[in-house]
Amino acid sequence: MEYQKKDLAIAKEIRDRAEEGRANGNIGLVLFNVGKFKQTIEYLKKALDIVNEVGDRAEEGRFCGNLLLAHRSLANYKEAVENHKKYLSIAKELEDKAEERRTYGNLGETYVQKSG
Numbered sequence: 001m002e003y004q005k006k007d008l009a010i011a012k013e014i015r016d017r018a019e020e021g022r023a024n025g026n027i028g029l030v031l032f033n034v035g036k037f038k039q040t041i042e043y044l045k046k047a048l049d050i051v052n053e054v055g056d057r058a059e060e061g062r063f064c065g066n067l068l069l070a071h072r073s074l075a076n077y078k079e080a081v082e083n084h085k086k087y088l089s090i091a092k093e094l095e096d097k098a099e100e101r102r103t104y105g106n107l108g109e110t111y112v113q114k115s116g
Contacts, residue, residue, distance in 0.1 A: 001030050018059075021050030025063050032070055040070040061090035061099060068106055077114040084110060 008023035028043035044067045051059040064087035071080035084107045091099035 001027065004030055017050055018054045018056060021047045021054065021056070021059060023047075024050065025059070025066065028063075028066060028070075032066065032073075035073075037070045037073045041067060041074075044070065057090055057094060058096075061087050061094070061096075064090065065099075065103065065106065068110070072110050072113060075113075077110060080110050081107070 004023060004027045008020065008027065011017075011019035011023045024043045025047035028040045028047060031037075031043060032040040044063050048060060048063045048067070051063060064083045067083040068080045068087060071077070071083060084103060088100065088103040088107070091103055
């Protein structure tokens with residue numbers, strides 16, 4: 001986490017908004033991996049705001065997918081599905097079949113968990 005925070009600080013220092021977005025997303029992933037899902041969501045939302053600002057649709061899709069997983073881990077199924085649908089829409093827009101396939105799989109897992 002220390003290195004990701006240094007990455008974020010440098011991105012801010014050099015005013016590289018795209019890298020600032022990615023750094024926030026990377027911090028979110030580290031937090032996800034240690035089970036801090038609420039903090040994960042905070043960092044991923046910051047990341048998503050920034051990549052929206054700079055127009056990076058691929059990163060936007062990736063962060064929506066990561067938000068899906070964080071929300072699903074907290075049993076926030078409505079938010080998980082909403083993020084998933086946005087992720088799927090972006091994958092289709094970018095004609096990224098691998099991401100589209102992955103999003104359908106994640107959506108299916110979310111509905112099994114929700115109803116199970």
